[in-house]
Amino acid sequence: MRSYIVIVSPSYGGAEKRFFDIFTCLRRSGEDVVLIAPSNLVDQLKADHQDRHDVLAALAPVAMGAWSRLEFVRRFRKLLQTLPRGCSFHYPLNCLWPLHLGRGDKVSMSVTDCTRVPGFFGGTRTSLWTWLAFFFVARIDILSPAIFSALRRYRTAKKMSLTPGGTFLVPSPPAAWRRFPTVVFLGRLISDKGVDDFLDVLPDVWPLLRERASQDVSFQIAGYGSLQEHVATRVAALARSGVPIVFVGYAVASELLASAAVLLSMQESTNYPSRVVAEALIAGCGAIVRDTGDSREFGHDLPGLVYCHARLDARELADQLALLLDRIMLEPGFSDVVRNTALAKFSSKHCIDYFRDVMSLASSSGLRPA
Secondary structure, eight states, X not given: OOEEEEEOOSSOOHHHHHHHHHHHHHHHTTOOEEEEEEHHHHHHHHHXXXXXXXXXXXXXXXXXXXXXXXXXXXXXXXXXXXXXXXXXXXXXXXXXXXXXXXXXXXXXXXXXXXXOOOOTXXXXXXXXXXXXXXXXXXXXXXXXXXXXXXXXXXXXXXGEEEOTTSOOOOOOOOOOOOOOSEEEEESOOSTTSOHHHHHHHHHHHHHHHHHHOSSOOEEEEEOOSTTHHHHHHHHHHHHHTTOOEEEEESOOHHHHHHSOSEEEEOOSSOOTTOHHHHHHHHTTXXXXXXXXXXXXXXXXXXXXXXXXXXXXXXXXXXXXHHHHHHHHHHSTTHHHHHHHXXXXXXXXXXXXXXXXXXXXXXXXXXXXXO
């Protein structure tokens, strides 16, 4: 019977992109899967992914004007009434389990928050809602190893499993772009992402790196969010002081990383399993990841990936940047090794088989309290 992935979100970040990739590969492997999402998100996906014409027809928009979660629930409920009972539904975000009570549907969910353990005393309505959903779904996919470990004491732990490899990307051909010795900070410009910490240390990093680097290095800050104007102002001040840095605002990750040499992932809580790290490595870039939280879950066997101290140190960063820049730009074949190893980890068939299993196991259990 047909299965559905339901994304309750008006635009996409890491989780939405990952499940669109998972949906794409499930469709391409012959699964009858439909992705239901607000029309705002569906329109974005169609505009940005014309290369996936083979799966775009399986996107089912819930017509929306301005985003409203309550309005989405109301309209999705009407859509649900037109769908056969007993289908399989997977919720990457915001599981709407009450809508399936009495229908005989088989529901699974993901927990993608890597910073907060869901629970009755979790302190937020989202945390409480997620915890409550645990009792009414058949399978629970957990993204973060730390969150998974913390949930092992829960009564519903037997339903839980850990996402293999963290993130997932649709395999893509190598980009035929010229690479430059550019260091990129790419991500949402909000608190906890570490952009201010990096800009604080950069004035000390730059003169050290200039001494060590064998090439003309430059820096780019890319992204959008509540700190966008603040970051643009700080970047302009650094540029006036002589640091070769620009703020480019929103950028398509695949295009930016295809011509860059090194990515910085500086999140304060944890960097695992940041999608942009996987995107960078698959693009053949090096990546410097701040050693916070469970960032080291990326492992130590990925060429081009190094960890820097959680308390950013200018000398350490300058040394790591100089080494990675030389390896990516000058060492024959190294960028290809970085890309191929990353593809094996982050575009693995094992991850698709796992979600096929999560959704098919859900189809044998039904929606009922544990």
